[in-house]
Amino acid sequence: MNPTETPNVLLVDDDSLILQTYEAALAKLRYRVVKVQDGQAALEALSAWPFDVIVSDINMPGMSGLQLLKALREKKPDVPVILITGAPTYETAVDAVEYGAFRYLTKPLDALLFRSTVEQAVRFHRLAKLKREAMQTIGRDDKVAGDRGTLESALERAMKSIHMVAQPIVKADTKSVFAYEFLARINDEQITNPGALFDVAERLERLHEVGRVIREKVSSILAGSPPKDPLFFVNLHPLDLTDPMLVHHSNPLHPYAGRIVFEITERKPLPEMHLIRPVLLKLRALGYQFALDDLGAGYAGLVALAALEPNFVKLDMELIRDIHKDAKRQQLVGGMIQTMNQMEVEIIAEGIETEDEKQKVSELGCSLHQGFHYAKPLSGFPQPRF
Numbered sequence: 001m002n003p004t005e006t007p008n009v010l011l012v013d014d015d016s017l018i019l020q021t022y023e024a025a026l027a028k029l030r031y032r033v034v035k036v037q038d039g040q041a042a043l044e045a046l047s048a049w050p051f052d053v054i055v056s057d058i059n060m061p062g063m064s065g066l067q068l069l070k071a072l073r074e075k076k077p078d079v080p081v082i083l084i085t086g087a088p089t090y091e092t093a094v095d096a097v098e099y100g101a102f103r104y105l106t107k108p109l110d111a112l113l114f115r116s117t118v119e120q121a122v123r124f125h126r127l128a129k130l131k132r133e134a135m136q137t138i139g140r141d142d143k144v145a146g147d148r149g150t151l152e153s154a155l156e157r158a159m160k161s162i163h164m165v166a167q168p169i170v171k172a173d174t175k176s177v178f179a180y181e182f183l184a185r186i187n188d189e190q191i192t193n194p195g196a197l198f199d200v201a202e203r204l205e206r207l208h209e210v211g212r213v214i215r216e217k218v219s220s221i222l223a224g225s226p227p228k229d230p231l232f233f234v235n236l237h238p239l240d241l242t243d244p245m246l247v248h249h250s251n252p253l254h255p256y257a258g259r260i261v262f263e264i265t266e267r268k269p270l271p272e273m274h275l276i277r278p279v280l281l282k283l284r285a286l287g288y289q290f291a292l293d294d295l296g297a298g299y300a301g302l303v304a305l306a307a308l309e310p311n312f313v314k315l316d317m318e319l320i321r322d323i324h325k326d327a328k329r330q331q332l333v334g335g336m337i338q339t340m341n342q343m344e345v346e347i348i349a350e351g352i353e354t355e356d357e358k359q360k361v362s363e364l365g366c367s368l369h370q371g372f373h374y375a376k377p378l379s380g381f382p383q384p385r386f
Contacts, residue, residue, distance in 0.1 A: 007122045008049060011035045012042045012056035012068065013084075022055060025111040029119060039063025043071060051079060053102075053121040058085040058092055066092065069099050078128040080121035080306075084109065097273040102306055120343070124305060127339045130332050131295070155200050158191040159210060164217045167377040168384045169233070169348060172358065173367045175386040181233035181263065181370065182218050183377050198237050208243040211236065219252035227381055233261045233291060238269065241276040247283060257287035261312060265293045273307055280308070291348070295336065313340055317351020317371070324360040337365045 009031045011022050019035040026033060034049065036042050040063055042056065054072065058065035065083050072081060080102035085092060088106045096104045102121050105114065162184050169179040184194045191197050201210045218234055226232070234253065240246060241264075253260055262283070270276060280290075291312035292305060305313075315333060323329045333349075340347045349361045352371030361369065374384035 006030070006032050007052040007125075008032045008034065009118060009122075010042060010045055010049075010051045010054045012037070012039065012054065012060070012065070014038060014057065014060045018057070021109075022114070025109075025114050026118060029115060031118075031122075039065070039068040039071075042068055046072070046076060051076075052125045053080050053082065053118055055082045055084065055118065058083050058096075059087060066095050066099070069096070069101055078125060080124050082117055082121060094274055123339050123342055127305070127336060130335045130339070151200050151204055154188065154190040155197075155204060155206065155210075158186045158188040158197055158200075159213055161187040162197075162210075162213055162217060163187075163379075164214070164221060165377040165379055166221075166381055167370060168230075168375050168382060169368060169370045170374050170384050170386075171367055172362055172369045177227065177230050177384060178368055179231035179233055179261065180227070180381055181377075182214075182221070182235070184214055184217075184235070185377075194235075202237070202239065207237055207239050208245070211240040211243060212245060215251065215253050219256070222253075222256050231259050231261050231289070232256070233263045235293070236262045236264050238264055239271060241279050242271050247279055247286075254286060257283075260287075261289045261291050263291040263293050263312075263314070264308065264310075270307060276307070295347075310345060312346045312348055312368075314348045314350050314370075315366070320349050320351045320357055320361060320371075321353075322357070324354075324356040330360065330364065333361070333366075334364045341365065 007029075009026060011019050011033060013019050013022070014037050016035075016037065019037070023033050023035065034045055034051070036045055038060060039056075042054070045051075046054075056065040056068055063071075065085075069081050069083065072079065077100075081100070082103045082105060083092075083096050083101045084105045084107060086107035088104075093104055102124065103117050105117065164182050165185055166180040166182055168177045169181060170176065171178045184197070186192065186194065186197055191200055197210060198207065201207045215234065218232070222232065245251060264270075284290075289311040290308050291314060292308055292310040293314050294316045295313045315336060319329055319333055323333060337347055346368060347366050348368040348370055349366045350370040352358050352361060352369050352373045354373060357371075358369060358373055374386070375382040
């Protein structure tokens with residue numbers, strides 16, 4: 001969806017007066033609104049018109065709002081659905097989260113909250129469409145072959161060889177270091193890169209062990225003499241969010257929580273929301289921030305972005321490669337930057353290797369940069385070249 005196009009909103013409720021109230025609340029946004037009074041009519045409208053947001057009551061005769069949500073997820077997985085109820089229950093809230101509702105609101109509805117929620121959902125849908133276009137050109141495969149015994153031995157060797165390097169994230173406009181990202185490196189003939197390491201650990205159900213080793217390595221570095229001002233980005237596999245040791249008082253990163261950004265890859269889906277929401281809340285209360293990695297490369301979709309509410313997002317390096325030569329990539333990246341700015345989320349362009357890429361990304365409105373153009377990942381805290 002072009003940022004200048006008028007968004008389409010579908011309102012679903014069996015009460016016509018409520019539909020009129022919702023429509024009036026959205027009047028200031030000047031969206032195109034379609035109103036229907038049951039789930040079946042909503043499905044018919046969806047087959048005839050491209051909607052950007054769906055707002056539905058939960059308790060309706062015939063097809064309920066939850067049943068409508070389940071049907072929509074099979075046909076329109078990227079369209080945000082806002083569910084509203086006058087009789088909230090724990091069960092309906094859990095079901096709404098499980099099936100990917102964008103928000104779960106309760107009546108009586110606050111008009112300002114309702115309007116801002118719909119507006120945010122439109123932005124999420126815009127971003128989802130841009131991501132789907134980007135995904136068509138990006139793909140990776142870090143699989144390691146072998147039976148369980150072979151993989152167990154390889155993982156043990158790889159975990160013993162893990163060491164950390166750091167790469168600066170810079171503010172190009174002020175020529176200063178904004179943060180350092182810690183990256184794991186492995187010295188092993190079979191498991192040769194971090195992607196392969198996490199793949200094997202996941203297959204062996206030992207991801208938590210790998211994550212703990214990495215966090216211990218990072219804490220050892222921070223216990224030395226790190227730079228005073230920058231933030232520190234530390235990668236988390238999505239399933240690390242289910243590790244009880246992440247929020248336990250013994251987590252070696254807790255003393256540095258106020259300067260740490262947990263960077264979560266979007267190439268893997270998040271665990272079920274009811275499992276990770278308390279973890280996210282506890283980590284934020286401790287001072288941690290969050291970044292969503294590889295925006296444009298993953299398939300986690302709107303649920304991940306909405307669930308994490310990240311402070312930062314990173315544009316995948318495949319989108320940045322030769323961006324100065326590719327009008328399509330410029331359009332995609334420009335749209336993502338604009339949408340993230342509207343959502344007050346800082347965006348980082350990674351994989352910048354040339355002056356031309358740097359200049360083009362800056363022209364598109366992104367000033368936080370990372371890549372070989374400034375510095376390669378090295379031990380210690382390498383200084384960038386400006």
